Amino acid sequence: MTNLERIRAAAYRSFLRLKHIHSLTTSSPSSRQEYDISSRLAGTPPTQIQSFMDTGSDVIWIKCLQSSNVFNPAESSSCSYYSCDSLSCNDLGASGNTCGGRDFREPCYYIGEYVDGSTTRGTISHDKFAFEGSERELVDVGHLDFGCSYYSSWEFVGNQTNRKTKFSYCMVLPDNEESVSRIYFGSEKQSSHTAWCCQTPFDQEEKAYYYVTLNEISIGGFVFDSGTTYTMLRSEAYDVFVTALHKAIRLLQRRDPMEWFEKCFEGSFQDLDSAGPDVTFFFYGVQVMLTKQTTYIEVEQVLWCLAIIRSNEKLSTFGNIQQRNYFVGYDVEQGVVSFAPVDCATF
Numbered sequence: 001m002t003n004l005e006r007i008r009a010a011a012y013r014s015f016l017r018l019k020h021i022h023s024l025t026t027s028s029p030s031s032r033q034e035y036d037i038s039s040r041l042a043g044t045p046p047t048q049i050q051s052f053m054d055t056g057s058d059v060i061w062i063k064c065l066q067s068s069n070v071f072n073p074a075e076s077s078s079c080s081y082y083s084c085d086s087l088s089c090n091d092l093g094a095s096g097n098t099c100g101g102r103d104f105r106e107p108c109y110y111i112g113e114y115v116d117g118s119t120t121r122g123t124i125s126h127d128k129f130a131f132e133g134s135e136r137e138l139v140d141v142g143h144l145d146f147g148c149s150y151y152s153s154w155e156f157v158g159n160q161t162n163r164k165t166k167f168s169y170c171m172v173l174p175d176n177e178e179s180v181s182r183i184y185f186g187s188e189k190q191s192s193h194t195a196w197c198c199q200t201p202f203d204q205e206e207k208a209y210y211y212v213t214l215n216e217i218s219i220g221g222f223v224f225d226s227g228t229t230y231t232m233l234r235s236e237a238y239d240v241f242v243t244a245l246h247k248a249i250r251l252l253q254r255r256d257p258m259e260w261f262e263k264c265f266e267g268s269f270q271d272l273d274s275a276g277p278d279v280t281f282f283f284y285g286v287q288v289m290l291t292k293q294t295t296y297i298e299v300e301q302v303l304w305c306l307a308i309i310r311s312n313e314k315l316s317t318f319g320n321i322q323q324r325n326y327f328v329g330y331d332v333e334q335g336v337v338s339f340a341p342v343d344c345a346t347f
Helices: 003-023 188-192 235-248 269-275
Strands: 037-041 047-052 061-063 107-114 119-132 138-151 168-171 182-185 198-202 210-214 220-224 229-233 263-268 279-283 288-290 296-300 301-307 308-311 314-320 326-331 336-341
Touching: 107 229, 198 210, 198 288, 210 279, 235 308, 263 269, 288 336
Parallel strands: 061 138, 220 314, 229 308
Antiparallel strands: 037 047, 037 119, 107 119, 119 138, 168 182, 168 326, 198 336, 210 220, 229 314, 263 301, 279 288, 296 301, 326 336
């Protein structure tokens, strides 16, 4: 797959992600536009797992077929499943599990459905996890709940708000191939960082997603989603936004030939850098300023497209491209998202 094909595939997945979040239901090889996590599922024996980081989904799941070389729960002495009467099973809701009418002592089976037709099914389980630390050492984080999938198309990591109330991450720019993005669980990294720019609250009534408010263009609900590559704006906000860019940037403009991106400019990055205005998102209590590298993406030689896409749903998402080189911290207990501009390659 070429870089251009990956960019456009990421745009397509961003559309699917928005539809998935909007419909409240709950692909392919990842690229430098998306973020993987390397974790070790401890047990007997420990297993290395490569997963997709996604704050817009409410279940962690991995492939667990006994014939799979990813993870075999039968070989892990610390792995066990939850029954239908467990709190973790009840947290899925009636539409997320298959326990209706079954014996409460039976295993809790989860169901995940995606708008592109993909599904995942399996048991809600728990086991010991460890993640790579800042010095490449393994850090034991104890037991985590996860979906042990016996049928799925790919792996990714979603949020787990009922276990870890604080987590943060720092996403590097894709041209920093020698550096890695990092995610932190718990309060130590957040409490040790003193340069937080500001905080914005999210709706604590919404348990599965992180809704915040974008005030500047008055579009209402706005979901922070590391699993969506591109920011997507509701049409009424998008039209105002691109009209302002059209007036401000004196470069030849045209659409992406594949028509995923509506607003593109011809020229070098230096041309765009000098001609284009800075873009700032004004959330409630927070200003997030984008750089040109987090506003535009080169889809072909000397053609730069706005890395913000129109949403045809009544919802907008703040994607991972626009979160790059920000240290983003979530405090579920306090109900806030915090930001600090940093160089994630050296952070």
